[in-house]
Amino acid sequence: MTARVYIPADMLSLALGADEVAKVIAETAKDTDIEIIRTGSRGICWAEPLIEVETGAGRVAYGKVSADDVPSLFAADFLGGGAHKKCLGPVNEIAFLKEQQRHIFKSCGLYAPCDLTSYAANGGFAGLRAALAMNAGSIIDEVEASGLRGRGGAAFPAFIKWRTVMGANKTQKYIVCNADEGDSGTFADRLIMEGDPFLLIEGMVIAGLATGADKGVIYLRSEYPVARKVLEQAITTAREQNWLGPDIQGSGKAFDLSVFVGGGSYVCGEETALLESLEGKAGIVRAKPPLPALEGLYGLPTLIHNVITLCAVPEIIAQGGEAHAKLGVGRSAGTMCFQLAGDIKHGGLVEVPFGISLRTLLDDFGGGTRSGLPIKAVQIGGPLGAYLPPHLFDTPLTYEAFADLGAGLGHGGIVVFNERADMRAQARYAFEFCTHESCGKCTPCRIGSVRGAELLTSSTPDLGLVDDLCDVMVAGSACAMGSMTPIPVQSAMTHFPDEFGVRATQAAE
């Protein structure tokens, strides 16, 4: 019988030597009947490169495997699931994975990313098949019933944009996938694009059928070269198998797709800057209105969604919106793909329904810090997200609970900082990053961020002035880059006041 070994080839595994491991295994096994399958990642980042072997009792995992481990793995009969110090047991029994409720990531890491047959065999295209038999209005009804909200950061109800684009009276419309994933601490988009690209393609085709768009573009950040290769190959394969093209599965309906690579700009993740960038221009944020749904790419109706939002669509259509709405809490419906990053022992992707507490995520899934030092703060939702101290960790992870804290979930990135973190340095960095990335349109963002960083260089900054500056940035910025930079700054000031010296205004009193 052929022994099957699954070795991830996502960007992280490659960074940690997975190619070398694959090469040495292939060399060592050259006289053995063995098949090496390069897959996406399971998102168990702390154990990468995590390789799996197929046994009679399911797949067995070996974690943090290096090329040096290969001789001893063979000696321990790992092809038969043998015991070894790197063995993690059956992959589905690993608590980090077992305790999740994976919907979007259910197949990620199971098979080679561009293996269309395996994708279809694991439930792939069920949503698109169903959508091909539905009219546009009923597809959107399901999206409405699902309660799906955008996962790119703003959490806007998806169906409203779909209905707007559908209703726009133009022959050419576009579906744009926002794969700019610029937030530090996030990698869900990367993992799914590198591991299960047909899911994104399927979601985009369904969105096209529902809104009347026959062209799609994936705006991919340049920092993700592996995703680019996988997506381009998957698009070619989907075309060959007639899941993209002029006559999808003989339905007479058309949709085609291309990948556009960005230029290393954070603001290009903002949807209107992204459209400018797609048109070959600098990514300067556009005034809204007009809404992109009415006047988007080249002035035509455009549905823009984050990768994960689009990847949620196939299951919603296959199983009905109700099933999705039942997951999660209230208006935070479905699952959220959280990403544990920074100083965390078990970093990686955690897909769970909304509503579990931050503490559960950090302790039960994350296992505390990697350094062993106590946690001082977490930043949630990327560079524009709040810094929160441990006494707020019992907050349930819902959009509503976080809004009440003056924070947000953003794209689900959670960056853990240990007690050595310098919160004033973190606050200053938020301003510096804003300076670096500002598109320059609004003075409070362009200049205010420079002044803010200057103010926070002092160990006893004039915090009243910082607050005033933040007020101006909130009020006078055209997009969240300028208007939300105050969130990390002021949350750090609020929760860690002793790191900012005495308030100048208080001292004067």
Add this chain to the structure above:
Amino acid sequence: MTRWNEKTSRALIEETHKRGETLTMALRALVDAFGYVDEAAIAPLMQTFARSRAEVLGVIAYYDDFRTTPPGNHVVRLCQAEACQAVGARELTAHVCKKTGLELGQTSNDGALTLEGVYCLGLCANGPAALIDDAPVAELDTDRLDAKLAALTS
């Protein structure tokens, strides 16, 4: 990566335009081929894409990826973003800067090495992370990175 070449540059610009792609795609092609956009490419870009000099320069200046000077033989891009900061990216960057005598954004006088910052590589659970000549590396510390740098020059 090859040295700047007028003919290849013109061909890349032409091909991009013929495929119906944009100015940014042409810049991407130039950077992929030569590591930067040479001043001599500006005029052909203006002509081909019917843009003013100011527009072309504005687009080049906007995007971090579009260098205007040739990079060193090796390019090391260290992640500077929060998740890597949380596990020592600042200290690691200071160490590399001191060791190489370069600041982020600089190229050594002998043209051997360019050091740059980058804002998140999506390897945030396993930082600090970097790209070394486009190959991702993660779980760096000073020893691991020193060894990788030494391997470049040996």
